[in-house]
Amino acid sequence: MYIQLDFEADEPIYEQLKHQIIAGIAKKELIPGESLPSVRAMAADIGINLHTVNKAYQQLKQEGFILIHRQKGVVVNPEGIPKADEAYWSRLKHALRPFIAESICRGVEEEEFNKLCEQLFSEYTKKGEKE
Missing domain, CATH: 1.10.10.10 (Winged helix-like DNA-binding domain superfamily/Winged helix DNA-binding domain)
Structure with missing residues (x-):
């Protein structure tokens, strides 16, 4: 890496x-x-x-x-990464709120925001699938 x-x-x-x-x-x-x-x-x-x-x-x-x-x-971690728990979901919501609010203020549509999230998510998951 x-x-x-x-x-x-x-x-x-x-x-x-x-x-x-x-x-x-x-x-x-x-x-x-x-x-x-x-x-x-x-x-x-x-x-x-x-x-x-x-x-x-x-x-x-x-x-x-x-x-x-x-x-x-x-x-x-040889046992794998701990799965998302309630505390993780809370931190995730807290981290995303400012990005979503700013995106709305800047005129980004929900569909555009979701599409960007899907693209970014696939950058991590699809590469792993190819191996």
């Missing part, structure tokens, strides 16, 4: 890294049980501070995407 960060973006580097790892898991570029580089190795590979990588890894661990073992290192 190739990590590409935008150092000029408003989104913090640790969030970009976290989101790219989650995208890699969603696209099945990273599979359950697969090893990820150590914090130090990842930081050196992409040229960022190891504390930035550590923050991304800690959040991924808290959300159940990865496990961090003293002996095995960092691995994609």
